[in-house]
Amino acid sequence: xxxxxxxxxxxxxxxxxxxxxxxxxxxxxxxxxxxxxxxxxxxxxxxxxxxxxxxxxxxxxxxxxxxxxxxxxxxxxxxxxxxxxxxxxxxxxxxxxxxxxxxxxxxxxxxxxxxxxxxxxxxxxxxxxxxxxxxxxxxx
Numbered sequence: 001x002x003x004x005x006x007x008x009x010x011x012x013x014x015x016x017x018x019x020x021x022x023x024x025x026x027x028x029x030x031x032x033x034x035x036x037x038x039x040x041x042x043x044x045x046x047x048x049x050x051x052x053x054x055x056x057x058x059x060x061x062x063x064x065x066x067x068x069x070x071x072x073x074x075x076x077x078x079x080x081x082x083x084x085x086x087x088x089x090x091x092x093x094x095x096x097x098x099x100x101x102x103x104x105x106x107x108x109x110x111x112x113x114x115x116x117x118x119x120x121x122x123x124x125x126x127x128x129x130x131x132x133x134x135x136x137x138x139x140x
Contacts (some may be wrong), residue, residue, distance in 0.1 A: 003046050003050055004132070005093060006043040007040070007043045007044055007047045007128075008129065008132050008133065011038050011042045011125045011126075011129040011132060012129055013036055013040070014033065014036040014039070014040040014121075014122075015035045015074045015129055017029065017032060017033050017036055018033050018118050018119070018121060021115075022115060025049075027063055027110075027111040027114040029118065030117075030118045034119075037121055037125060040125060041077050044132075045074070047073075047106075048070060051067075051070045062069045063138060064137055069131050069132075071131060072131045073127075073131050076124055077124060077128065079124070080121055080123070080124030080125075080127075083120045084120045084121055086114040087113070087117055087119075088113050088116070091112055095109060114123075
């Protein structure tokens with residue numbers, strides 16, 4: 001129960017922080033966003049491992065839907081990370097030589113990458129929050 005609440009709370013905080021930073025187009029928000037997100041991701045991993053242990057020992061017998069809602073956040077996290085890398089690569093493809101850019105242009109590029117990555121991961125955290133809420137509802 002404690003880990004489940006940690007999943008809900010940490011993903012809500014990370015998603016909220018990321019959404020506000022992204023909407024404000026404030027790349028500085030990413031400084032706090034990434035540690036918040038990593039805590040949320042760690043909580044998801046701990047929750048999934050505990051769930052697998054309970055299932056393996058026969059100590060929990062939730063319906064199949066609850067199990068899917070328990071596993072799906074791991075998948076969402078991995079897919080989000082892959083999309084984050086893709087967003088950064090697409091942004092960098094628009095530039096032939098980053099080092100040839102003026103300092104101001106390099107900073108602008110870095111801000112765009114940070115904001116786009118934060119946007120993708122914020123959506124992932126929101127999806128995980130939604131899935132965790134559904135898992136809670138189906139866990140009975």
